[in-house]
Amino acid sequence: MTLEIDVRAAFTAAGADRFEVRADLSVPDGETLVVLGPSGSGKSLLLETVAGFHDHEGTISLAGRDLTDAPPEDRGLGFVFQDYALFPHATVRENVAFGGRYHDIRDPDDLLAEFGVSDLADRYPPTLSGGERQWVALARALAVRPDAFLLDEPLSALDVPTRQTLREVLTDVLADETAVYVTHNRTTARALADRVAVIRDGDIVQIGTPETVFERPESPFVARFTGANCLELDDGALAVSGGRLTFETEGVSAGTHLAIRPEHVELDPESPDFSAPVERVLHEEGRCLLALDVAGQGLDAYAPAPPKEKEVEVTLPHDRVTVLSE
Helix, strand or coil: CCEEEEEEEEECCCCCCCEEEEEEEEECCCCEEEEECCCCCCHHHHHHHHHCCCCCEEEEEECCEECCCCCHHHCCEEEECCCCCCCCCCCHHHHHCHHHHCCCCCCHHHHHHHCCCHHHCCCCHHHCCHHHHHHHHHHHHHHCCCCEEEEECCCCCCCHHHHHHHHHHHHHHCCCCCEEEEECCHHHHHHHCCEEEEEECCEEEEEECHHHHHHCCCCHHHHHHCCCEEEECECCEEEECCEEEECCCCCCCCCCEEEECHHHCEECCCCCCEEEEEEEEEEECCEEEEEEEECCEEEEEEECCCCCCCEEEEECCHHHCEEECC
16 A cells, blocks of 8 residues: 655754654555664654654645544554553553554454464563563554554664564565654665665655665765765865875766765775775674775775785775765
C-alpha cells in the first residue's frame, strides 16, 4: 500500500525555539524508506506527524485513503517506538494485545512464539532487557495487522549483538511491507533501506537508493554524514604532498569539495597519487581505519592491517570521487 506524505509540522518545546519539519515523500507499496539524519534533524517529529500525534499542514494518505484528520488508532499504521512505550503494569501478553480494543488482532501468544520469546508472556516490562522489550514492541506493532509500519530508531539503545539480531529480523519482517524507518545509524540504513532520505534541519536534502546516496552524495553535509571523506578543493584541485591533484568539475558550479568513501581509497598502489602521514590507527573488527594527513586535511582509509611505515602511498580513483559544491 502506497503511503503519500506531503506535510509541514511544527514543534516548540518548553523554553526552546520553534522547529519545523517539511516533507513531500511517496513510499510505494512494499518499500522500506529509511529517513537518515542526525539528532535534532526532525526524524521523529516527521514520523509522529505521519502517525497522527501532531497537528500539521498538508496531507497524508495510505492506499488512496486520506489519513490527514484520522486519529492515530484509525490510520492502519503499526508504530515501533525508540523507547518501546510499553505499559509497565501490564504483562507482555497484555501489551501485545493492546491493539485489540481498536482492531481484530493476531493472537499474542502466536506472535511471541514466532519470535521465540513465549517465556516472556507473563512477565512485566520493567523485568525485561532492552532487547526483550524491543521484541515485545515489534510483536505489538505486528499484532494489529498494519497496512504500513513506522519505526522510530528501535535499535538505537541495544548492544551490538542484539542490534544485529534484531536488524536481521526486521529485514525479514519488513520485506514486501510499506515502511518508514528513521535512524541516525548508517549501517542500519544501508541494511534495511530500499531508498534513503537524508534529513537536515527539518528538510529532506537528498533521496535515492542506498548506493546512490552513500556513493554519490549531493552535498558536503550528506557526504560527511554518510561516512565519506569530504576534502576542500581549490579551483578543482586538491593540495597534496608534492603538488596538486586536479579533478573534473564539469557540471558542478564552483566545485569546492571532493567526496570519497574510506573503502575506496587505495593504499600502496603501483602508481600512487601522493604520500600521506598516518596520524592514527583505529582497530576495527577484521581491519584497521587509518586517519591520514593530506596537506592539513584528514583522509580516512581502510587497511587489512596496521601499516609498517609512518607514511603510506595513496591513490584516489577518479571514478570513485564525487566533486561537490557547498
